[in-house]
Amino acid sequence: MDAVAEEMRLRRPVGGIGTPRREADVPEFVQGITDGRATGQPILIKIANGNTDGSKYAAFYDTPRPGHADLPALLKFPDHDLSGSGQFSGRLTAAIVAAGAVAKQIIAEKGVSVDAFTRSVGEVADGSVRTAAEARGSRAFATRACTQRLDDAMRDHIERVGASRDSVGGTVECIVSGLPIGFGGIWFEALDAELAHAMFGIPACKGVEFGDGFELAAMRGSQSNDAYRMDGGRIVTASNHMGGIVGGMCDGAPVVLRVAFKPTPSIGVEQRTINLRTGTDDTVTVEGRHDPCIVPRAVAVVEAMAALTVADQIARGFRWDWIL
Ligand SMILES: Cc1cc2nc3c(=O)[nH]c(=O)nc-3n(C[C@H](O)[C@H](O)[C@H](O)COP(=O)(O)O)c2cc1C
Numbered sequence: 651m652d653a654v655a656e657e658m659r660l661r662r663p664v665g666g667i668g669t670p671r672r673e674a675d676v677p678e679f680v681q682g683i684t685d686g687r688a689t690g691q692p693i694l695i696k697i698a699n700g701n702t703d704g705s706k707y708a709a710f711y712d713t714p715r716p717g718h719a720d721l722p723a724l725l726k727f728p729d730h731d732l733s734g735s736g737q738f739s740g741r742l743t744a745a746i747v748a749a750g751a752v753a754k755q756i757i758a759e760k761g762v763s764v765d766a767f768t769r770s771v772g773e774v775a776d777g778s779v780r781t782a783a784e785a786r787g788s789r790a791f792a793t794r795a796c797t798q799r800l801d802d803a804m805r806d807h808i809e810r811v812g813a814s815r816d817s818v819g820g821t822v823e824c825i826v827s828g829l830p831i832g833f834g835g836i837w838f839e840a841l842d843a844e845l846a847h848a849m850f851g852i853p854a855c856k857g858v859e860f861g862d863g864f865e866l867a868a869m870r871g872s873q874s875n876d877a878y879r880m881d882g883g884r885i886v887t888a889s890n891h892m893g894g895i896v897g898g899m900c901d902g903a904p905v906v907l908r909v910a911f912k913p914t915p916s917i918g919v920e921q922r923t924i925n926l927r928t929g930t931d932d933t934v935t936v937e938g939r940h941d942p943c944i945v946p947r948a949v950a951v952v953e954a955m956a957a958l959t960v961a962d963q964i965a966r967g968f969r970w971d972w973i974l
Pocket residue numbers: 669717718719738739740741743852853854855912914915916939940941944947948951
C-alpha cells in the first residue's frame with residue numbers, strides 16, 4: 651500500500667507546472683487485497699473524483715475544443731457528457747497508476763523493474779544516455795528530469811508557456827530492466843507491439859519508439875546492429891540501438907522506449923473551431939484547470955503501462971524460463 655501511495659504521489663500535479671485541480675487520489679481497494687496482501691480474487695480499485703467543476707465544459711457542446719476528443723465524441727455519441735472530458739480525461743490514468751503499482755510488485759518478484767524519466771519538454775532536452783538508476787533518481791524532481799539543472803530548465807519552460815496561457819509537449823523515456831533473453835511474443839503479441847499498444851492508450855500519446863527508433867532509418871546496418879559478445883559466460887550486446895528487443899523478444903539488453911506526448915489540447919489561447927448548433931465557423935477559448943504540460947505527470951503513467959504489459963505477458967506464460 652505504501653508503494654501504491656508513492657506511485658499516486660508521482661502522478662499528482664505540482665504547483666506551477668500542473669493543473670491547479672487537487673484530488674486526494676487515495677485508491678480504495680474494494681476487493682482482492684486483505685491486510686496488504688493479494689487474496690487471489692480479482693483486485694478492484696476505486697478512486698473518487700472529489701474536486702469537480704463541470705460548468706467550464708458547457709461551451710464545448712457547441713464549440714468543440716481543437717485537439718481534444720470533443721468533436722468526434724459528440725458526433726459519435728449524441729448523449730456524450732463532456733463535463734471533465736469524461737472517459738477522455740487524463741484523470742482516467744489515476745486508476746492505471748494504481749493498477750501499475752500492483753503490477754510493479756508482481757514483476758519485482760521476477761527481478762524486473764521499470765524506471766522512466768522526462769527526456770524532453772518542448773525544446774529543453776536531456777542529451778545524455780541515462781541508466782535505470784538515474785531514471786529512478788528523477789523521482790526527486792517535480793518535472794521528473796534526471797538532474798537539478800534539467801529540472802530547473804524544464805520547470806522554467808513550462809511556467810513560461812503556462813503564463814502565456816499556452817501548453818507544451820515532450821517525451822518520456824522508459825527503461826525495463828531484468829527481462830531474460832527470449833522474453834516476449836511474436837507478431838501481434840511481440841513485446842514491442844504490446845508495449846506500444848499500451849502506450850498509445852495513454853491520452854495525448856502521439857508516438858512510441860524503441861532504442862534509436864526513427865533515427866535507425868538513416869543508419870547503415872553496420873552501425874545499427876547490436877554486436878553480441880561473451881561477458882563472464884553471459885551473452886551481452888555491445889550497444890543498444892534496438893532498445894533491447896529483436897523479433898518481438900528481449901535480446902538481454904534493457905528495454906528502452908520513448909513516448910512522445912503532444913501539448914495539452916485545452917489552452918487559454920483563442921482557437922478557431924466550428925459551431926455545431928449554427929453550422930458556422932466560430933472560436934473557442936478554454937477556461938478552467940488544465941495541465942500546461944502533461945509530461946511530468948505522464949512519467950508515472952508510462953511506468954505503470956510498461957509494468958502492466960510485462961506482468962500481463964508473464965501471466966500469459968510468455969516464456970519465463972531463464973534460458974541462460
Ligand atoms: C496525466 C494526463 C493529464 C492530462 N491533463 C489534461 C488537461 O489538463 N487538459 C487537457 O485538455 N488534456 C489533458 N490530457 C490529455 C487529454 O486527455 C487528451 O489529449 C485527449 O483525451 C485527446 O486524446 P489524444 O490526445 O490521445 O488524441 C491529459 C493526459 C494525461 C495523460
